[in-house]
Amino acid sequence: MIRRDLGLVPLLSLVVFIFTINTRYYTGYTRPLIDLSENICRLKLYLEKIDWYYTDYIEVSPGKYVFTAPIGTPLLLSIPICLLRDTLPPLFTGGLIMSLLITASIIILYRIIRELDPGDKRYILTSITLSIFGSLPWIYSSHIFPQAPLTLYITASLYTSLMIIKSRFGVIHIRYVILNALFSGLMFLTDPSTTTLILSYTIYLLITIVSSSRKNFIYGITYLLTRSILWILVFSVFLLFQLYYDYVTTGDPFQPPELVYSNIRGLGTGLNLDPQKIVYAIYIQLIDFRKSLLVLYPLTIFLLIYLVLYRDVFQRDIWVLIMVYVIVPLITYSAWHDYHGGLSYGPRFLTPLTALLSIPLTYVLRTSPYTLHIIILMLTSYSIVENSIVLTTNVYPCAIQDLSPLENQFIKCSIKNLLDGERSSFIHMLLTDYLGLAEPLSTILSLVMILSIIYFLIMYLYRGEK
DSSP, X not given: OHHHHHHHHHHHHHHHHHHTOBOSOOOTTHHHHHXXXXXXXXXOOXXXXXXXXXXXXXXXXXXXXXXXXXXXXHHHHXXXXXXXXXXXXXXXXXXXXXXXXXXXXXXXXXXXXXXXXXXXXXXXXXXXXHHHHTSHHHHTTSSOOTHHHHHHHHHHHHHHHHHHHXXXXXXXXXXXXXXXXXXXXXXXXXXXXXHHHHHHHHHHHXXXXXXXXXXXXXXXXXXXXXXXXHHHHHHHHHHHHHHHHHHHHHSOTTOOHHHHHHHHTTOTTSBOOOHHHHHHHHHHHHTOTTTOHHHHOHHHHHHHHHHHHTGGGSOHHHHHHHHHHHHHHHHHHHTBTTTTOSSSSSOGGGXXXXXXXXXXXXXXXXXXXXXHHHHHHHHHHHHHHHHHHHHHHOXXXXXXXXXXXXXXXXXXXXXXXXXXXXXXXXXXXXXXXXXXXXXXXXXXXHHHHHHHHHHHHHHHHXXXXX
């Protein structure tokens, strides 16, 4: 039964993700990203043309333009977009890759929680399902943004870091060292600002391993050096590619295109390390009425508080590691000039963080009374229905700059898009273009199909826990 559930959760999740892929709306960010992906197949790291609505680019010479976002996502999409160019629209292909990445994150989250809490597997699967569909990962499984790959890379690096910590008193398997470096490198290419996170957890791993080697210090240091050199060698492959890309595009290996673009816009490095500004940015992402976690995904705030206050449910070293993965990205992105995520739904930079909150949710479900389960399900249901409307209509509803302090992104923009007839999901396109269903039947049926699969999965898993 459990083995079947392990396959059922990722499979049905992937079906829902594919149903809600954005098939209509390009932005000034996604269009040049797709163009660059296609050019990479032709071994070109720059754009040969631009359109009036393109953003995030600089002209380095006549007819040669550089995309000024990190290279990781275009590089990831280049092969599938080129292979399927004559079969699928690139927008759908990109969304399909994002869906697969979030599905892979579900599998890795299960492995993480199983290592931490080898109790009832149904609680684990239920918590992951609620966290994925009731927060940001579902949103970013549908369209091209770095948040889906980052969610996979961060969860995978956490898993390998966890396995390194758990094996520090014995043999640290080389495969975990290699995989940790691999996912750290992919994370770095996808978003260089994750350097702070990579440095934080690698330093913590080194400290933990050294502290556990006091009884045999010489052996421990030698052992640590060999693993560290191996990690550096693997990570260097990605670092060297980044330096090469910077040199080809800007002429300076230490001057990435996004930094050049940031200077042109008068933003310097794009970072503001003023503590007051960082605290304000954290407030905007977590509490503010416009597009914060509290307003859009209230359960996530409860789980953050639980993670901080109930640290005794975790082994100390592991709790510190998890908090590194939560706090460091939150502070880093809060120092970024675009901390609110621009034209995106919710605080998109916190997408990997919300996926990791399935870890404390497992403990809450396992130890809390039935009444609290009902409250959790109600809070999550609000977010799931909200997400289904956003994904059916337009995943780019409006920017925070378009909202007054007392306006809400979902209510003002997504509900308006629903009433105005904006539709973008793949399932809606199938129902209208291929089956010929008219409005409002096509929209109602789209939402019913999506929500039916999700709630079947939740109820099936939850009933199995009782």
